[in-house]
Amino acid sequence: MKSYQLIHELISLVERQENENPGKEISLAEFSGFLSNNIAEEEITALSEDVRFGKNEAPAQDLAYQLDNSIGRLFVYMSRYAKSYIKKALDGTAIQSAEEFTALSILLTHDHLSKSELISNNLQEKTSGTEVIRRLIAGGLMSQADDLKDKRSKNVAITPLGREVLFDIFVDMNQVGKMITGNLTESEKLALYHLLQKLENFHLDHFRKKTISSKADLLSFADNIQASV
Template sequence: MQTRPLRARTLQLNGAGLRPWHPRSFSLCRRPPCRAVVSLTSSAMDYSLLKQLLDQVEAYEQHQQGSHSTSNKLARFAAWLHAQAVLTPAAHEPHPDEMHRSHETVEVQISKLVVFMNRYARVYSRLALAGTPLLTIDDFAYLASLYRAQPLSKTELITRNVHEKASGTEVIKRLLANGLIAEQAHATDRRRKQLSVTPEGHAVLRQVVGRMTQASQLVAGDLNAEERQQLLYLLQRLDRFHLPIFLAPRPESFAELLQQWEPLRAAAAPEQ
C-alpha cells in the first residue's frame, strides 16, 4: 500500500503578533502579518478556535491600553477571557426571589448584592471577633492595615481603608482607647502625629487572624478556585474605577457627581 506524502499548508494569521513556525525548529518572528507553516496529514483542518482566541487577545490588548494597565500575565488574560464569556443558564424552576428581581436592572441587582455581601461579611466577622477588644470588621481592618504599613497618619490610615473621615476617626478612637494602637509625634515634623500598633495590639492580631481568615473563606462561599479568580478580577476592576471618585473632592450634589464622572464611565464601558 502506497503512503501519501505529507502536504504543507500555509495558514495566514493577520495581526496576531505570532512568528512563522518552521517545520523543524519552530523558530518565531515578531512582524505581523505572518504565516504559520504547518505539516498536515489531513486535507482540511479547522482553525476557527484559534481565530477566536487571536481575536480575544487583540480585544484584551485594547482593553489593557484603555485601562492604562501594563499587566500582560497569562493568569490575568485568562480571568478576563472568562469574564467575557456569555453563559446561557440552564432551564430551572424560578427562584422565589426572581419574582421580586424581575423588574430590576442588572446594575440594580449588582448594587444590592454588593451591599448584601458586606452585611454577610460583617456578621461572620463579628462572631469571629467575639471576646476581643475588636468590635467590628473595621476595627480589625484598621489594626491589620496599620500593622503592615506603620507608622501612618490618621488621614493615611483612613484613606487606606476607604472610609469617610468621621467614621474612620471613630474607629481610631476605639483602638486608641483600648491600647491597641499608640499616637506619637512625627520623627521630623513635630506638628504631625503618627499611629503605630502597640504590643497589645499585635497580640490581639495574632489571636484573631486565624478566625478572620476562616471568615474570609466563608465569604467566598462555594465558588471554586477559577470562579474566585474571576470574581477577584471583576472586583479589582470596579475598585480601580471607583477609588479615584472616592478620593476626589466631594461634589455638592448627586447631579454634579453624575456630570463629572458619568461621561468617563460611559466612555470606558463596552458597547452593548
C-alpha cells in the same frame, strides 16, 4: 445523545452569529466571546429572580433587575453577609468591628501613619475613622505620638498588645474568608478576584481623588462610564 444536543446547540449559535455578521469570517476568538456573552445572558435570565421580592410593582422590579442594578444589589447583600461573619469572628475579642480590624491590619504593615493617612487607607470618612482610632487607643491596641514634621498632626502605630490581639484573630478571619467565597471553585475564585481587583483599582482612584463629592458628580461620572465602555 447529550453530546449530539450540545453540538447542535453550538452549530445553531454559529449560524446565529453568522446571520448577525453577514459576509464576515468568524474567528474562534470572536465565536468564543459571542458564546460567553450568550451564556452570560442566559444565566442572568435564569438567576435574576430575587427571592426577597414579592409580586407587586413590576416596573420597579424591571429597574431592579437591570444588570448594573442587580450587580449593585448583590454587592450590598455580600457586604452584609461578610459583616455578619466578621462580627461573629470578633466576638469575645478586644476588637469591636471590621473597621477596627482593618485599621490595625493596615498599621501592622507600617512603622506608623498619620491619622488622616490611616483613615484614608481604611476607606472611611473622617468622623467615623476618628472614632475607630479613639477606641483603639483607649483599648491599648494603638498608640499616638506627635508628628515631628507637622506639629498639628498625630501619628499612630500598633502596640505590642494590638499585634498580639490581631494575630490571634487572624486564624478566625481566615475562616471568614473561606465562608465569604462559599462554594466557588478555585478557577471561579480567581476569575472573581481578577474582576474585583479591577473594580477596586477603579473605585480607589475615585476615592483618593475625591471625584464624587455630590449627586451631580455621581450622575455625571456614571454617564461617562457607560459612554466609554
